[in-house]
Structures are given as structure tokens and as C-alpha cells.
Amino acid sequence: MIDDRTYETENRLQISCDWISFTLDKKEVIPCLELFGQDRNNYSFMEKGAQGYKKMLRHSHYAITVLFDGNEDMGVHIDVKGSAITYFLQCFRTKQQQPTPFKKEDFYYTDELLENFSPDNILPYLFQTILEHGHFTRLDVAIDDKCCRYFSVDDVAKILDNEDIYIAKFRSWRHIVEKSTSGEMLGNTIYMGTRKSDIMLRLYDKQLEQQKKEVAVTCPWVRWEFEIKKERADSFAKEVIHNQQFGVLGMQLLSWYLRFINQDDSNKSRCSTLPLWDEFINNVGKLKLSINKSEKSVEKSLMWVQRQCAPTIAGLVMANAGDISFLTDKLPEHYNRLSLADRSMFESYLKSNFCEGGAFAEGV
Numbered sequence: 373m374i375d376d377r378t379y380e381t382e383n384r385l386q387i388s389c390d391w392i393s394f395t396l397d398k399k400e401v402i403p404c405l406e407l408f409g410q411d412r413n414n415y416s417f418m419e420k421g422a423q424g425y426k427k428m429l430r431h432s433h434y435a436i437t438v439l440f441d442g443n444e445d446m447g448v449h450i451d452v453k454g455s456a457i458t459y460f461l462q463c464f465r466t467k468q469q470q471p472t473p474f475k476k477e478d479f480y481y482t483d484e485l486l487e488n489f490s491p492d493n494i495l496p497y498l499f500q501t502i503l504e505h506g507h508f509t510r511l512d513v514a515i516d517d518k519c520c521r522y523f524s525v526d527d528v529a530k531i532l533d534n535e536d537i538y539i540a541k542f543r544s545w546r547h548i549v550e551k552s553t554s555g556e557m558l559g560n561t562i563y564m565g566t567r568k569s570d571i572m573l574r575l576y577d578k579q580l581e582q583q584k585k586e587v588a589v590t591c592p593w594v595r596w597e598f599e600i601k602k603e604r605a606d607s608f609a610k611e612v613i614h615n616q617q618f619g620v621l622g623m624q625l626l627s628w629y630l631r632f633i634n635q636d637d638s639n640k641s642r643c644s645t646l647p648l649w650d651e652f653i654n655n656v657g658k659l660k661l662s663i664n665k666s667e668k669s670v671e672k673s674l675m676w677v678q679r680q681c682a683p684t685i686a687g688l689v690m691a692n693a694g695d696i697s698f699l700t701d702k703l704p705e706h707y708n709r710l711s712l713a714d715r716s717m718f719e720s721y722l723k724s725n726f727c728e729g730g731a732f733a734e735g736v
Contacts, residue, residue: 380619383654384521387619389495390454390597391512394502397447401429401440404448407501408460409467410436425449434459445678447506454512461494468497496616499609508605513598513622516578520592522652525560525577531632532562539640540564541629542573558584564630570604571661573597573629598625600661607661624659670721 380386396404402412415429415438422428424446425439435453442449452460502508517523523531529547531538542564550559559580565572578593600608608625612618632649633640689696707715 381623381654383651384518385623385652385654386516386518387622388454388514388516389457389512389618390514391510391599392452392457392460392498392502392508393450393510394506394508395447395449396502396506398505399440399447401427401438401448404440404450404505405438407467407505408450408498409463409465410460423449431456436460449509454514461498464498464501465494493616495618496613500613503606503609503613507602508609509601511600511605511608513600513608513618513625515596515622515626517594517596517652518591520594522594522648524592524594525562525575528562528575536635536640537633537646539631539633539643567599570601571629572599573626574599596626598622604661608659611659611661620656621659623653623656625661627653627656628658628660670718 396407398404405412405415412429414432415436416432418428418430420428421439421441422437423439423442425442427439427441429438429440430436434456436456436459437451439449439451525547532545532547544566545562545564548559548561548563549557550561552558557580559577561574561576563572563574574595574597576595576597578595579589579591582589582593608621611621615621632646633643634646635643637643685699688698692698710718
């Protein structure tokens with residue numbers, strides 16, 4: 373089994389995909405497994421489902437969970453944790469093999485890049501397959517500074533305590549130190565952002581974490597880890613598909629969300645970058661994960677109506693013997709009750725997706 377799932381930068385950082393969660397539009401679980409080269413016989417049924425799904429499969433040896441049999445709009449959900457990603461990628465790569473017309477045991481890959489196992493070669497194909505059949509719910513990017521060549525967790529905490537020497541896209545951060553009752557250090561973690569947001573940065577002492585699992589680690593090890601969710605995860609995956617540079621994009625993401633600076637200008641944005649941070653980032657540029665906010669908001673509004681209002685609307689339609697005039701008679705009046713920002717959002721969505729105008733926009 374090939375176990376290298378990391379991209380190594382020139383400054384000796386190792387960058388890996390450490391968690392993949394996605395939901396497929398398909399309802400049948402076996403075709404979903406086969407799409408990624410997974411064998412149903414390697415999975416066992418669990419007693420209960422989770423996250424609104426009635427049924428769950430779990431791989432017998434690897435940390436892969438499959439949820440299915442949910443509501444009509446839920447599809448099949450697959451979670452692949454970090455320890456299982458190499459295996460998952462290997463199975464997906466094998467799935468792309470095609471037999472040659474010569475010897476039965478010979479095969480070839482549909483793309484020569486797949487002949488080499490590396491994140492930049494395999495992940496774009498995997499991400500493209502996921503987006504062709506569904507969407508991401510979570511995607512983790514881990515940046516490992518083994519032997520702590522740049523910043524320790526405590527170094528970063530000291531910098532964040534002084535708001536004048538860093539620039540961050542996150543609005544909040546917190547430092548959590550875990551100790552035993554005897555005073556032994558058990559964990560040391562900084563969180564930037566919140567678990568509820570679509571992107572969060574977690575910085576922690578990986579050596580301590582491994583020691584809790586009774587895994588020997590001989591040198592200090594600091595991990596910077598992005599937890600990216602929903603539309604932003606889709607956006608990052610699309611960048612990987614387009615650029616085929618997972619590791620570089622991971623560093624560009626960190627460069628966009630955080631910068632350590634010298635206090636040499638009254639305007640923070642014009643301050644020079646701390647040399648050690650420059651060396652750490654290695655001049656990779658910046659990656660902003662943009663989202664079409666209008667499309668996202670319209671889709672969320674539709675989803676809210678379908679999940680929260682549709683049953684009541686269906687009951688009212690039945691009570692009125694199929695007459696839906698109570699919904700349509702006063703639509704212009706209801707539309708004008710929306711805020712200016714909401715009306716602008718809906719009209720922009722209409723123009724970009726269908727036509728240049730609409731009846732409601734004209735107030736008729």
C-alpha cells in the first residue's frame with residue numbers, strides 16, 4: 373500500500389488532505405461506493421444511522437463512514453478521515469485502470485498523470501468526480517512543520533496577543549492548553565474562527581497529540597490545519613482541479629487568511645511582512661475562496677422553504693381543494709415587503725441565470 377499522501381514544499385513543510393466529506397446526489401449506496409473503487413464487502417452495517425440518515429456503513433479496517441437512506445433530498449454521504457485517505461485515493465486510482473487488448477493482467481490509465489501516486493496527480497481527479505456527482509461538506513488541509521522550524525504554538529499565541537503585529541481574516545481566536553492534574557502538558561491548540569463558520573484554522577502541537585495515542589514522535593511537530601466546509605470546500609476543490617497544485621494552494625490559503633508583520637507603518641496593511649513568516653509561506657501568493665453570494669443566498673432561501681414551509685403549504689393547498697391562489701394573488705405585494713438588499717439579491721440571480729428582468733421587479 374502506498375502511504376505517501378503529502379506534498380512537500382521547498383521549505384520542508386508537508387501538506388496533506390486530512391479529511392474529505394461529501395454528499396452524492398445518487399440514492400443507491402452500492403453505485404456510490406463503486407464510483408470510488410470501494411468494495412461493499414469491506415463494509416459492515418451499523419446499528420444506527422447519523423446526521424438524519426437512517427442507515428450507516430463503516431469500513432472494516434479504515435476510517436470511512438457511509439450514510440444513506442435519508443430524506444428525499446439527502447442522497448448518500450461519505451466521510452473519509454485522514455488515516456484512510458491514502459487508502460481511499462489508492463482505490464480511486466485503481467478504479468481508473470483500463471485493460472489493454474494484449475495480456476489479461478496488463479492495464480493502462482486514462483491519463484498518464486495517474487501513473488504516479490501524488491496529491492497533485494490524484495486529488496484533482498477525485499475532486500472532479502465528487503463535484504460531478506454531488507458536493508463537499510468538509511475538506512481539511514493540513515500543513516505540517518515537523519521539527520518546528522518556524523513557529524511553535526506558544527510563539528503564535530504571543531504574536532496573536534499583540535494585535536499590532538499580525539493581520540488576520542478571522543474575527544476571533546482562542547488558545548486552549550490541556551494539562552493533567554499532575555501538571556503534565558497534554559494538549560496545546562489555537563483556534564482561529566469558529567466551528568460554525570465555513571472555514572476555521574486550527575494550530576496545534578501534533579507531538580503531544582501523538583503521545584496521547586502512545587505514538588512515539590522524536591521531535592517537535594506543529595500542525596496548521598484548515599477545516600473548510602460547504603461552498604468554500606467546493607471552491608477550494610475547484611481550484612485544485614484547475615491548478616493541480618494542492619500543496620501550493622494550501623499555502624496560498626494560509627497566506628490569504630493570516631500574515632505576521634513588522635510594526636513599521638501606521639497603516640497595518642502597508643507594514644512589511646515578518647521575515648520568518650515570509651520564509652514559512654515561501655512566497656506562494658494568496659488564495660481567496662470566493663463564493664457567489666447571491667446564488668448561495670437564493671439556494672438557501674429555497675431550501676428553507678422546502679424544509680420548513682412546504683408541509684404547511686401542502687396542507688393549505690389540500691384544505692383549499694387544490695386552489696393555490698392564496699399563494700399567487702398577492703405576490704407583488706409580498707415582494708415589495710422585502711428589504712432592498714433582498715430584492716437586489718433575487719433580481720441579480722434572475723438576471724445572471726435566466727433573463728434581463730421579471731414581473732416582480734416591475735411591480736406587476
